Amino acid sequence: MEMGEWFEVEVQADVVVADEIVGGVKTAVLATLAHEAVSSPAALTVLLTDDEAIRELNRSFRDEDKPTDVLSFPAGEPMPGMLELDEPPYLGDIVISVPYAARQAEKGGHSLLAELQLLTIHGVLHLLGYDHLEPTEKMEMWAAQTAVLHKLGIANVTPTEE
Numbered sequence: 001m002e003m004g005e006w007f008e009v010e011v012q013a014d015v016v017v018a019d020e021i022v023g024g025v026k027t028a029v030l031a032t033l034a035h036e037a038v039s040s041p042a043a044l045t046v047l048l049t050d051d052e053a054i055r056e057l058n059r060s061f062r063d064e065d066k067p068t069d070v071l072s073f074p075a076g077e078p079m080p081g082m083l084e085l086d087e088p089p090y091l092g093d094i095v096i097s098v099p100y101a102a103r104q105a106e107k108g109g110h111s112l113l114a115e116l117q118l119l120t121i122h123g124v125l126h127l128l129g130y131d132h133l134e135p136t137e138k139m140e141m142w143a144a145q146t147a148v149l150h151k152l153g154i155a156n157v158t159p160t161e162e
Contacts, residue, residue: 007033008043008088015050015098022048024113025096028120028152035148036128041088044127046120047095054097069104070119071095072126094123114149114157121148122159 009029011022025046033042051067059065061073075092096119098112105115125141132138142159149157 006039006041006088008041010043010045011048012045013048013098014053015048017048017098021113021116024117025120028117028148029124031151032121032124032128032144032148035144035151036125038128042091043088044091044124045093046123047093048098048116049095051097051099054095054100057095067097067100069097069100070123072123074127074129091124091127094120094127096120096123108157110154110157114154117152117154118145118149118157118159121145 007030009026011025013022025048029044029046054071055065055067057071058068061071071094073093073095075090096116098116101115101119102112105112108115122141122145125144130137130141130144132141145159149155
């Protein structure tokens with residue numbers, strides 16, 4: 001069984017993006033799951049949206065009334081009996097603002113696709129339990145992001161600090 005067959009990755013866009021972007025986001029998800037040696041089936045959704053939609057989510061869930069680049073919403077443990085046997089466990093949702101990512105890409109001097117892949121990797125790592133509140137956690141998370149980016153052939157993208 002191919003790795004991609006183990007995972008259900010849905011990429012939704014409520015903004016106009018090229019097919020290359022959607023494919024690149026999905027590739028980043030699969031590369032992150034492979035890097036983290038996730039070996040059991042799983043599902044997740046990535047929503048590519050705009051600044052206003054992510055600002056609303058940021059305000060509702062983080063009490064910050066401003067847009068941001070990426071938000072992750074881990075699903076947590078499923079309740080017994082809530083999943084059908086033929087459905088993989090749901091990891092959660094990742095929401096990315098494409099306009100915000102475009103500004104960061106321009107500032108960083110790299111492509112929008114590379115920025116979206118970085119943000120996707122970041123979001124997947126959060127769904128898998130990574131965080132960056134403490135310096136040691138941040139070092140581990142940034143190292144994992146860099147390793148996945150290198151697997152994708154992207155070497156010049158670093159996370160932007162807000």
